[in-house]
Amino acid sequence: MSADYREFYRGRRVMVTGGLGFIGSNLARQLAALGADILLVDSLIDDYGGHLFNIDGIESQVRVNIADIRQNTTMNYLVRDREVIFNLAGQVSHIDSMRDPYTDLEINCRSQLTLLEACRNHNPAAKVVFAGTRQVYGKADHLPVDETHLVRPTDINGINKAAGEYYHLVYNNVFGVRACSLRLTNIYGPRQLVRHNRQGFIGWFVRLVVEDKEIQIFGDGRQLRDFVYVDDAADAFLRAGATDAVNGQVFNVGGAQPISHLDLVALLIETAGTGSYRLAEWPPDKKVIDIGSFYADSTRFRETTGWAADTTLRDGLAKTIAYYREHLPRYLA
Secondary structure, three states: OOOHHHHHOOOOOOEEEEOOOOHHHHHHHHHHHOOEEEEEEEOOOOOOOOOHHHHHHHHHHHHEEEEEOOHHHHHHHHOOOOOOEEEEOOOOOOOHHHOHHHHHHHHHHHHHHHHHHHHHHHHOOEEEEEEEHHHHHHOOOOOOOOOOOOOOOOOHHHHHHHHHHHHHHHHHHHHHOEEEEEOOOOOEEEOOOOOOOOOOOOHHOOOOOOOOOOEEEOOOOOOOEEEEHHHHHHHHHHHHHHHHHHHHOOEOOOOOEEHHHHHHHHHHHHHOOOOEEEEEEOOOHHHHHOOOOEOOOHHHHHHHHHHOOOHHHHHHHHHHHHHHHHHHOOOOO
């Protein structure tokens, strides 16, 4: 895929669900720079990560609709003229899914059907790119994990995200609503939720080093993860939205190199010049759904679209720390 995929978005009518959230707002910024016609849809549910400050500086280049994508009539109207839909709305906390499984089911399953039915009945020509997750794999049988690995989630969130993903594939294969899913690994960067630690650990770790506090690493810190800077993740969505070569498929979107939790925290502290850490026992509610070491093989997506995780972890962490040093109070209110 050539650089023309970016030109594809000039004047293109695009909708981003979850558009005021972490990845959605960063994607919106890239779309704005490319001259797209942008509609952001977000429910702004407390503690889910949506924040109006995330679009600070691009307000005049986007339209915002505060809506719950579970509402049929609303989605039927909003999808009508959109050419590409980036479907990032969802409940992403593994812990919350275990405490409140019905809400997770509603947001990660019913809402996906609502959007897809709206497309099928009111805009079947739309292209939909779904934000999937590596959590659908569960514990890895082998590393790195490619798309042929069994789907075997260890928590409710992973099950419901897998169902949401399969809905998209069925609507592609049966109803002709072009769709694909990007199974994201650990995305990090500016505009990530840092108010609490229920939506992944790296944003929380960034907050702690910025505040010069102690990080707790559960277990021995040797478990491996891969990380993708949010601008690279946004680029993956842009590439997927601009080609039909991805239709009906799932793709891993993972980092260039895995790193242990211990080495990650050491790099964070070194980059920030603040913070400390200690090893701690696993809390039972987190230990029971932990998947151990995991890192993805993104060869399929790279070969199909030319995508790569270009931002080094050191550079990405430096940019993220600088952002929260300037704006942290906005994300704690």
